[in-house]
Amino acid sequence: MSGRRSQRKGANGERELAAVLRSYGFDIQRGGSLSFGEVPDLTGLPNVHIEVKRRETVNLSAALAQAAEDAARFGDGLPAVFHRGNRECWRVTMTLADWMSLYRSAAGGDKDGPVGV
8 A cells, every 4th residue: 555545544544433432422633644643643532542553454562562652752641552454343452451450440449450360
């Protein structure tokens, strides 16, 4: 896929995911076209840094590493990769430790570390 077509697909993916997250009641904003990492892909999901990947194959290790770097730089939350291929549903990938932190926080429990492991 050409660079321009790939950028357009990425921007379309960001718009699509933003609309989905808005349907859940969140005030999601796009970072803007061709921002090249100057701002997050999407903002407005509390405590989560959103990295969007809209392609058939995603190197999840590399995408999570990018999300972690950007989350540290922007300070906007735990790194998460939101991704989907053609004719697939959106998925979210994050580390287990980060997911447990979110889960425990939502459940009102202790979020300091593993329990009973």
